[in-house]
Amino acid sequence: MSALKRRLDSSLTAQAVLAFLMALAITALFARPDEHPASWLLRSALYTGIGVVFIVVQRRRIGRATGADPRRLADLNRKIRHREVPSDPEERAVMRRLVAEHLRRMERGGRWLPYSLGLMGLLAVGLLVVGAVTGSLSLPVFTVLLIGICCWTLWMRRRTLDRCRHMQSALREQDERVS
Structure with a gap:
């Protein structure tokens, strides 16, 4: 479970796959009965694409503000959540x-x-x-x-x-x- 959480924390692809599956489930749940399942996939892909664009823009902004790459930011955010102070200056x-x-x-x-x-x-x-x-x-x-x-x-x-x-x-x- 810890490996999955770490993968979701650091991998944009894993986040996109999870978001797509969640969007697909929600779209299927609220779809009209006469609607074709391919439209569920298209809408879910659109919603996921929009979400991924927002995440990428946010990561780039934070990366520029801090001077760190996304993988390092994920590690630092994990340290913030676990209240670990880095020893390296x-x-x-x-x-x-x-x-x-x-x-x-x-x-x-x-x-x-x-x-x-x-x-x-x-x-x-x-x-x-x-x-x-x-x-x-x-x-x-x-x-x-x-x-x-x-x-x-x-x-x-x-x-x-x-x-x-x-x-x-x-x-x-x-x-x-x-x-």
Whole structure:
């Protein structure tokens, strides 16, 4: 299991295959009964392609900001998750830039978070009302999924901020010890 997690963490191809399979399952789940399965494949490939483009652009931006390649970034992100401070001074410098970049992105995204969560909340209420009026059972399911996504987003944001702040202070303490 650890090898699979490491492969998914570092390999864009593995991430793309997993995303394609998930998109295919979701597309098949919500497809019309008269729809041909080839359209599922095409839409899933399109969704996966769009997602991979976003991931590649994000990796390049972070790579340019930190001066590290994607494989090294994956290893440093794993160290952030496991709260491991690198012993190499060069690696600590890259880690410091990576943590600063993560915190900067989280701060910038945090400005829009209330608006996006409010919009998702309005969408959830609207779906619930439309589902109650039409008697549809799928719309309340979408509402529950939307609320779950909102809660998961807030939880992951808090968790990532805690990890990055912890790593920032641990790097600062490590640098003070070395000096």
